[in-house]
Amino acid sequence: MRAAVMIISWLLLWMPRPAAAAALIADISSHEIEITSSFTGTSLLLFGAIDWAKDSNGQRLDARDHDIIVVVRGPATSIQVRKKTSIGGIWVNRHSAVASDMPGFYVVASTRPIHATLLPEVVAAYGLGLENIEPVWSDPPPTAESGTFRRAIDRGMAKTLLFAERPDAVTVLGETLFRTEIYFPATVPVGTYSAEIYLARNGVVVAHQTTPLSVTKIGLERAIYDFANTRPATYGLIAVVLALCAGLVAGAISRRLSS
Amino acid sequence: MQIYLPIAEMSLNVFLILGMGGLVGFLSGMFGVGGGFLMTPLLMFAGVPPAVAVATGANQITAASVSGMQAHWRRGGVDLKMGIVLTLGGLIGSYAGALLFSLLKGIGQIDLLIAISYVLFLTGIGLMMLIESVRVLWQRHHGIKQPPRRRPRTWIDALPLKMRFRKSRQYLSVFLPLILGAFVGVLVAIMGVGGGFILVPAMIYLLNMPANVVVGTSLFQMTLVTASVTFFHALNSYTVDVVLALLLLIGAVIGAQFGARVGYKLKGEQLRGLLGLIVLGVGLRMALDLFVTPRDVFSLIVM
Numbered sequence: 285m286r287a288a289v290m291i292i293s294w295l296l297l298w299m300p301r302p303a304a305a306a307a308l309i310a311d312i313s314s315h316e317i318e319i320t321s322s323f324t325g326t327s328l329l330l331f332g333a334i335d336w337a338k339d340s341n342g343q344r345l346d347a348r349d350h351d352i353i354v355v356v357r358g359p360a361t362s363i364q365v366r367k368k369t370s371i372g373g374i375w376v377n378r379h380s381a382v383a384s385d386m387p388g389f390y391v392v393a394s395t396r397p398i399h400a401t402l403l404p405e406v407v408a409a410y411g412l413g414l415e416n417i418e419p420v421w422s423d424p425p426p427t428a429e430s431g432t433f434r435r436a437i438d439r440g441m442a443k444t445l446l447f448a449e450r451p452d453a454v455t456v457l458g459e460t461l462f463r464t465e466i467y468f469p470a471t472v473p474v475g476t477y478s479a480e481i482y483l484a485r486n487g488v489v490v491a492h493q494t495t496p497l498s499v500t501k502i503g504l505e506r507a508i509y510d511f512a513n514t515r516p517a518t519y520g521l522i523a524v525v526l527a528l529c530a531g532l533v534a535g536a537i538s539r540r541l542s543s
Numbered sequence: 544m545q546i547y548l549p550i551a552e553m554s555l556n557v558f559l560i561l562g563m564g565g566l567v568g569f570l571s572g573m574f575g576v577g578g579g580f581l582m583t584p585l586l587m588f589a590g591v592p593p594a595v596a597v598a599t600g601a602n603q604i605t606a607a608s609v610s611g612m613q614a615h616w617r618r619g620g621v622d623l624k625m626g627i628v629l630t631l632g633g634l635i636g637s638y639a640g641a642l643l644f645s646l647l648k649g650i651g652q653i654d655l656l657i658a659i660s661y662v663l664f665l666t667g668i669g670l671m672m673l674i675e676s677v678r679v680l681w682q683r684h685h686g687i688k689q690p691p692r693r694r695p696r697t698w699i700d701a702l703p704l705k706m707r708f709r710k711s712r713q714y715l716s717v718f719l720p721l722i723l724g725a726f727v728g729v730l731v732a733i734m735g736v737g738g739g740f741i742l743v744p745a746m747i748y749l750l751n752m753p754a755n756v757v758v759g760t761s762l763f764q765m766t767l768v769t770a771s772v773t774f775f776h777a778l779n780s781y782t783v784d785v786v787l788a789l790l791l792l793i794g795a796v797i798g799a800q801f802g803a804r805v806g807y808k809l810k811g812e813q814l815r816g817l818l819g820l821i822v823l824g825v826g827l828r829m830a831l832d833l834f835v836t837p838r839d840v841f842s843l844i845v846m
Contacts, residue, residue, distance in 0.1 A: 506549075517777075
């Protein structure tokens with residue numbers, strides 16, 4: 285990985301410079317996460333370089349106070365939130381709500397807290413940070429409680445590492461290179477992801493780049509999943525026959541062993 | 544050693560899965576209960592999504608039951624005729640239960656109903672079995688002889704369509720096991736468990752069946768009912784994880800063989816007392832969840 289960063293920075297030295305603003309070049313160590321039977325979660329390295337704007341003498345123009353913000357967003361999903369209430373001393377799920385069009389994975393990593401970097405309206409316009417994910421309630425919570433239901437989603441998803449805000453996770457090496465590691469837990473949803481990288485300065489985004497990423501099941505895991513979803517009747521029958529056979533075979537083996 | 548489960552979409556330790564399967568299989572072979580009342584909560588506790596836990600649990604119980612049933616079959620411990628009648632009732636009951644489930648879901652409060660029926664049935668039945676077996680053991684210890692019990696003649700004997708169940712030493716109306724099976728089936732559909740923990744005491748106390756055919760016959764009924772439940776879950780909700788089920792059942796079939804052997808060494812009352820204790824324990828554990836203030840009142844289901 286370090287080699288890749290070196291190569292990129294080396295290339296940057298020899299590439300023709302764009303005239304005005306700073307630009308970004310970024311990439312991920314892999315654009316595809318493959319889920320196999322041994323998958324227990326994985327980390328990807330996201331790295332890049334800032335292509336500084338320079339004047340005709342090769343002097344850097346605006347060198348101060350640049351920040352990098354990285355957003356990795358997973359495929360849209362629906363999340364059901366249930367709230368327990370005490371009814372006559374018994375705690376039971378009373379109210380529930382369903383938020384549609386929520387990302388199944390959302391990680392924001394940056395050099396500094398987003399609000400220290402960007403103007404509030406810029407943060408909102410780019411939809412950065414958990415607070416700017418607007419849930420579409422397909423089954424709305426009680427009106428007075430939409431805020432607490434919304435926060436419960438962030439809390440619950442953060443507990444399983446599917447949502448994260450890491451305001452110090454992007455490190456800048458020297459003045460040009462930056463890197464961050466994005467962790468994907470074993471429960472990561474499959475689908476198409478995007479990684480957005482923003483270069484911020486004076487409260488606004490001066491450059492950004494989006495790069496795709498996908499999480500797929502492969503091999504046997506893929507085959508079983510597809511089979512269960514496309515031929516459910518056959519799958520169900522096989523599951524039952526498998527269970528019956530395994531039970532009978534194991535019984536026979538253990539009888540043989542004990543006699 | 545971790546393994547990724549394709550339908551549950553998460554990874555779990557292989558030995559943890561084998562251990563859970565083994566524990567539940569042991570109980571299943573010993574007592575003739577499917578262990579669903581234990582398996583489903585165990586899986587959920589390990590982080591498996593509830594829908595996958597229920598459906599995969601049913602699939603695993605099929606394997607454990609058929610393995611245990613086979614061991615009992617060899618010792619002549621299965622009343623085939625009684626088992627078939629109970630299964631027929633169970634299938635009718637689980638269909639009716641599924642309808643009732645969606646009806647109650649429409650009214651709301653289904654969660655409260657499930658939670659309360661779990662606690663009531665588990666603690667009630669557990670307590671009943673425990674008291675009964677302690678009473679019998681006490682009497683034997685003090686040399687009090689009980690006359691061989693015969694079910695007193697009641698309106699039950701007036702029901703039509705009598706049938707002889709030779710192995711169970713019963714001559715009774717076919718409606719009795721049919722209704723019992725159906726009642727258990729309703730509970731299976733609503734509570735998502737195999738129902739053995741209700742069927743076994745019902746066969747002992749209600750039908751007065753001899754203890755040595757109760758377990759085998761219950762396992763027979765369980766095999767067929769959980770097989771159909773697995774199939775319908777696979778068909779309707781795609782929630783049967785065969786990888787998880789296979790690992791669970793490897794543990795379970797081994798456990799069931801040991802369980803069946805230990806079960807044959809114990810006396811009927813001891814078995815009932817032990818099962819009663821376990822059922823009561825799970826019931827009280829669930830009651831605790833109902834009464835103790837939860838740490839976070841919110842929970843999520845990612846769909």
